[in-house]
Amino acid sequence: MRVAVQEEAFDLGAEANAFAAGDDANGAIVTFTGVVRDLASGDLDVMEIEHYPGMTERALTKIAQEAKDRWSLGDVLVIHRHGRLAAGDRIMMVATAAPHRKDAFEAAEYLMDYLKSRAPFWKKEVTNTGAEWVAAKDEDEDALTRW
Amino acid sequence: MRVAVQEEAFDLGAEANAFAAGDDANGAIVTFTGVVRDLASGDLDVMEIEHYPGMTERALTKIAQEAKDRWSLGDVLVIHRHGRLAAGDRIMMVATAAPHRKDAFEAAEYLMDYLKSRAPFWKKEVTNTGAEWVAAKDEDEDALTRW
Amino acid sequence: MDVLYFAWVRERIGLPKEKVDTQAATVNDLVAELSAREDRYAAAFSDLSALRVALDQELSDFDASLIGVREVAFFPPMTGG
Amino acid sequence: MDVLYFAWVRERIGLPKEKVDTQAATVNDLVAELSAREDRYAAAFSDLSALRVALDQELSDFDASLIGVREVAFFPPMTGG
Numbered sequence: 001m002r003v004a005v006q007e008e009a010f011d012l013g014a015e016a017n018a019f020a021a022g023d024d025a026n027g028a029i030v031t032f033t034g035v036v037r038d039l040a041s042g043d044l045d046v047m048e049i050e051h052y053p054g055m056t057e058r059a060l061t062k063i064a065q066e067a068k069d070r071w072s073l074g075d076v077l078v079i080h081r082h083g084r085l086a087a088g089d090r091i092m093m094v095a096t097a098a099p100h101r102k103d104a105f106e107a108a109e110y111l112m113d114y115l116k117s118r119a120p121f122w123k124k125e126v127t128n129t130g131a132e133w134v135a136a137k138d139e140d141e142d143a144l145t146r147w
Numbered sequence: 148m149r150v151a152v153q154e155e156a157f158d159l160g161a162e163a164n165a166f167a168a169g170d171d172a173n174g175a176i177v178t179f180t181g182v183v184r185d186l187a188s189g190d191l192d193v194m195e196i197e198h199y200p201g202m203t204e205r206a207l208t209k210i211a212q213e214a215k216d217r218w219s220l221g222d223v224l225v226i227h228r229h230g231r232l233a234a235g236d237r238i239m240m241v242a243t244a245a246p247h248r249k250d251a252f253e254a255a256e257y258l259m260d261y262l263k264s265r266a267p268f269w270k271k272e273v274t275n276t277g278a279e280w281v282a283a284k285d286e287d288e289d290a291l292t293r294w
Numbered sequence: 295m296d297v298l299y300f301a302w303v304r305e306r307i308g309l310p311k312e313k314v315d316t317q318a319a320t321v322n323d324l325v326a327e328l329s330a331r332e333d334r335y336a337a338a339f340s341d342l343s344a345l346r347v348a349l350d351q352e353l354s355d356f357d358a359s360l361i362g363v364r365e366v367a368f369f370p371p372m373t374g375g
Numbered sequence: 376m377d378v379l380y381f382a383w384v385r386e387r388i389g390l391p392k393e394k395v396d397t398q399a400a401t402v403n404d405l406v407a408e409l410s411a412r413e414d415r416y417a418a419a420f421s422d423l424s425a426l427r428v429a430l431d432q433e434l435s436d437f438d439a440s441l442i443g444v445r446e447v448a449f450f451p452p453m454t455g456g
Contacts, residue, residue, distance in 0.1 A: 181375055196374075199348070199369070206353075227374060239374070263372070263373070266372060268372055268373065268374030269369065280373075281373045282373070288371070
């Protein structure tokens with residue numbers, strides 16, 4: 001299990017290959033990667049991601065551990081960036097390895113749902129007309145009721 | 148959308164990076180990778196995968212197209228190998244790119260569920276005591292009722 | 295008509311593909327015709343619930359018509375992924 | 376006690392962190408104390424349903440006790456991922 005909170009970019013392919021190179025008892029590997037979307041208006045200059053150093057690592061580790069306790073998983077990876085990102089940049093990724101695909105998929109979705117609403121990150125969109133904090137979506141909070 | 152049926156190994160990391168390099172309207176990228184598991188007994192020599200050339204490509208393309216029709220997806224990738232594989236080798240991968248994570252996850256699970264039971268591949272496990280065709284699991288057929 | 299066999303069906307019948315001259319109207323008729331030929335066919339087709347059939351590379355059913363069909367394939371349930 | 380602010384709470388109050396000497400028994404008491412200080416606090420805390428609180432880096436509630444707590448953080452709902 002690895003949790004990384006970092007400003008630097010990460011290489012999705014290198015991370016996926018390294019993660020999948022583990023234990024051959026795991027027949028199923030799922031990755032989820034979040035990418036900074038350009039706004040509908042197409043004028044996103046930068047996405048700023050603020051976080052709460054200390055609590056962030058603690059919250060992500062707790063979420064990853066809960067996933068490991070709940071599903072039969074061989075391994076879990078969580079990487080989340082903070083700082084300034086541009087459209088197309090990769091914000092974060094999670095990966096799960098499991099003997100069976102259902103566990104790998106469910107655990108990855110669980111990680112994402114909790115990470116969205118329970119890890120202390122805040123996004124701000126900076127455009128040529130100003131800067132705005134991204135509002136939390138009710139649907140993200142509602143997603144937790146599934147688990 | 149790309150569907151590949153091939154004997155050669157594929158590079159998960161390179162495929163994931165190339166796939167994720169597309170359109171920045173897609174905020175969510177999901178990959179699933181299937182790995183040849185070693186048997187509990189630990190004596191798998193080789194996994195042989197037979198397929199039905201012609202029908203395989205057709206079936207995978209149909210499944211991928213159905214996923215695109217059903218969810219809001221930017222892109223879909225399906226790669227499936229045939230021939231002889233060893234424990235730890237990557238058998239197949241699917242990838243989905245979507246504006247929203249729910250679509251990317253659901254479509255990837257749909258692809259996997261249909262690919263398991265509707266694409267003409269057959270696995271045979273060769274061990275030091277003989278060779279045996281892998282039996283289809285009821286749970287794989289049952290998984291289709293979800294969709 | 296081309297008839298193809300895959301996985302253990304291929305092994306039990308002993309060949310991957312053959313040309314069959316038949317007037318069979320449905321897949322079931324073709325199965326009966328082949329099973330009457332030799333024991334290895336009868337053995338392969340003894341439990342149709344363990345088999346799947348594709349007509350011209352599309353999954354189909356044993357009661358489907360063979361009119362216009364050029365390629366029939368018999369195989370066990372698929373185990374890809 | 377260290378009090379931290381993040382995102383628009385930080386911007387509205389105008390600082391990321393401060394030391395607060397307080398006898399407040401609960402988070403709600405602390406919020407009332409801070410809000411009474413200056414308008415910028417009152418503005419930031421005007422709608423608690425739009426805020427979250429963490430005590431010693433664990434998510435908590437506004438009616439939680441502050442006994443033994445060294446670090447309180449206020450922030451809007453999280454938007455990671």
